[in-house]
Amino acid sequence: MAFYVTTPIYYVNGEPHLGHAYSTIAADILARHHRQRGEDVFFLTGTDEFGEPVAQQAEREGVTPRELGDRLAPRFKEMAAKVNASNDFFIRTTDEGHQRRVQEVVQRVYDNGHVYEGMYEGWYCPRCADFKTEAEIEDGNRCPIHKIELTREKEKNWFFRLSAFQEELEKLYAERPSFVEPGFRRNEALAFVRQGLQDVSLSRRRLKWGVPVPWDTDQVIYVWFDALLNYYTALSYARDGEDLTPLFWPAFHILAKDILKFHAVYWPAFLMAAGIEVPKGMFIHGFLLMEGHKMSKSLGNVLDPDQVIEMFGADALRYYCFREVSFGRDGQISPQGFEARYETELANEYGNLANRSLSMIGRYRDGVVPSADPEAELASAFEGVVERVRGLLDESELTHALDEIWKLVRRLNQYVEETAPWKLAKDETDSERLDSVLYGLAEGLRVTTLLLHAYMPDTTGRLLDALAEPDRGLPEFGSRGGGQILAELDPLFPKLQKAQ
RNA sequence: GCCGGAGUAGCUCAGUCGGUUAGAGCAGCGGAAUCAUAAUCCGCGUGUCGCAGGUUCGAGUCCUGCCUCCGGCACCA
Numbered sequence: 078m079a080f081y082v083t084t085p086i087y088y089v090n091g092e093p094h095l096g097h098a099y100s101t102i103a104a105d106i107l108a109r110h111h112r113q114r115g116e117d118v119f120f121l122t123g124t125d126e127f128g129e130p131v132a133q134q135a136e137r138e139g140v141t142p143r144e145l146g147d148r149l150a151p152r153f154k155e156m157a158a159k160v161n162a163s164n165d166f167f168i169r170t171t172d173e174g175h176q177r178r179v180q181e182v183v184q185r186v187y188d189n190g191h192v193y194e195g196m197y198e199g200w201y202c203p204r205c206a207d208f209k210t211e212a213e214i215e216d217g218n219r220c221p222i223h224k225i226e227l228t229r230e231k232e233k234n235w236f237f238r239l240s241a242f243q244e245e246l247e248k249l250y251a252e253r254p255s256f257v258e259p260g261f262r263r264n265e266a267l268a269f270v271r272q273g274l275q276d277v278s279l280s281r282r283r284l285k286w287g288v289p290v291p292w293d294t295d296q297v298i299y300v301w302f303d304a305l306l307n308y309y310t311a312l313s314y315a316r317d318g319e320d321l322t323p324l325f326w327p328a329f330h331i332l333a334k335d336i337l338k339f340h341a342v343y344w345p346a347f348l349m350a351a352g353i354e355v356p357k358g359m360f361i362h363g364f365l366l367m368e369g370h371k372m373s374k375s376l377g378n379v380l381d382p383d384q385v386i387e388m389f390g391a392d393a394l395r396y397y398c399f400r401e402v403s404f405g406r407d408g409q410i411s412p413q414g415f416e417a418r419y420e421t422e423l424a425n426e427y428g429n430l431a432n433r434s435l436s437m438i439g440r441y442r443d444g445v446v447p448s449a450d451p452e453a454e455l456a457s458a459f460e461g462v463v464e465r466v467r468g469l470l471d472e473s474e475l476t477h478a479l480d481e482i483w484k485l486v487r488r489l490n491q492y493v494e495e496t497a498p499w500k501l502a503k504d505e506t507d508s509e510r511l512d513s514v515l516y517g518l519a520e521g522l523r524v525t526t527l528l529l530h531a532y533m534p535d536t537t538g539r540l541l542d543a544l545a546e547p548d549r550g551l552p553e554f555g556s557r558g559g560g561q562i563l564a565e566l567d568p569l570f571p572k573l574q575k576a577q
Numbered sequence: 578g579c580c581g582g583a584g585u586a587g588c589u590c591a592g593u594c595g596g597u598u599a600g601a602g603c604a605g606c607g608g609a610a611u612c613a614u615a616a617u618c619c620g621c622g623u624g625u626c627g628c629a630g631g632u633u634c635g636a637g638u639c640c641u642g643c644c645u646c647c648g649g650c651a652c653c654a
Contacts, residue, residue: 265580265649271580273651334648335654338653342651401589403589421603426616428616436613437612490617491618493612
């Protein structure tokens with residue numbers, strides 16, 4: 078089995094923020110989970126560097142677009158590393174390998190007769206060197222950036238015959254209901270297609286910052302087509318001298334709702350036109366909202382992932398994002414909420430569960446997990462849980478899967494109270510029961526922790542080491558006997574000093 | 578305007594094919610315990626299930642109308 082998951086490629090007209098990290102973490106959790114299943118996984122992220130907005134941002138900063146990309150791409154690369162993303166490659170659309178492959182695919186679409194020359198007419202800003210949409214034009218027919226008056230211009234463009242794919246797209250949605258998830262996003266895409274599709278321009282003549290159209294080098298490919306193709310092109314050159322496409326294509330995409338249309342409509346149509354298999358599917362997530370607003374620089378409500386990671390660690394951030402907000406929907410986040418979940422759930426419930434379990438095995442059994450059978454009462458709480466989590470993650474239900482796992486954490490704390498090992502330890506006749514209880518705790522903790530491993534790779538790794546569990550695959554409750562010698566473990570989620 | 582979704586406990590939400598006293602987490606109040614990062618566990622809810630009708634033996638769950646909010650509606654990263 079192979080699993081290929083992608084994040085959107087991030088646009089280099091600004092610094093990375095939590096919104097980018099969110100998509101990356103989501104894809105990473107899926108990638109790690111599929112590796113736990115023993116599958117061949119390829120996980121891609123990267124940067125989108127062509128197009129008008131980058132050219133403009135570069136102009137504002139007095140640098141070339143290339144220089145802007147060279148400065149910002151490493152920032153996004155660092156961000157991926159900081160959130161502990163296990164991506165197998167980092168693509169930049171300025172890569173030679175990408176550009177070459179884009180030209181090949183676009184040429185194929187052209188050869189297949191899905192491209193024609195047309196006239197694009199619209200409001201043009203000479204400073205931007207591009208056309209403006211009706212929505213962006215400011216009062217007085219002015220450019221929103223340069224504030225100068227726009228002129229009505231025409232330009233010869235190459236157009237992609239998107240309209241020809243309406244029927245095929247409808248068929249795709251009908252035959253593969255999970256192609257776009259969650260379902261309400263699929264409905265949006267479907268409604269959009271049913272209204273009728275208009276051809277879209279595939280190239281820009283006046284803009285120079287892009288991949289040249291192979292049969293007409295006076296023009297560059299419209300940034301969206303070059304950008305989407307990253308998912309396909311990366312496989313062809315990510316490994317020197319090896320084409321991974323046959324192994325990993327088609328991809329599964331993670332993206333936010335603002336780019337649904339491009340991914341759910343343009344993208345599969347374009348692939349069909351090129352004669353390439355459409356993606357396996359895609360999951361569209363919502364926005365993380367701070368104080369009710371989308372995070373944006375202009376609103377000044379950006380939650381800086383660097384800061385959060387420095388204080389709480391990457392795992393805590395990874396956990397919080399998918400615990401607090403139901404994945405797929407918009408949701409509120411806040412520093413207060415973050416601290417509350419860190420303290421009550423990570424430190425008190427989970428961290429302390431690990432601590433007390435290890436401590437009791439240390440105290441009552443010299444740090445060796447007893448060889449015993451778990452009590453049925455505890456075992457039943459774990460019945461079928463791995464399958465449920467797998468099933469939920471197959472549907473990218475990151476939050477629901479985490480809910481399911483967290484019930485185990487709570488069940489284990491309950492179990493400790495119910496069985497009160499400290500009482501059992503006082504009476505020699507309860508020795509056998511105590512073995513059973515302590516074994517159950519160690520085993521339950523192991524299973525729970527392996528399930529959490531995709532979400533919080535670092536801390537769970539530390540705990541698994543302490544549990545003397547070398548394996549990182551998906552577990553089964555009761556599959557491991559006792560006898561392991563436990564190691565010392567520092568608190569997984571130390572409480573912060575209360576700030577004054 | 579058109580299409581779609583949502584309106585359930587103070588807050589965030591779950592309620593599958595209509596069926597027993599409508600649930601969870603958080604917050605709040607009370608209690609137990611001491612293995613543990615003073616961490617945990619137990620108990621406590623008089624909710625017009627947006628409003629008004631209707632179908633049904635029976636509706637949060639289906640139908641109609643209305644109110645409120647949100648999203649999508651073509652080239653916007």
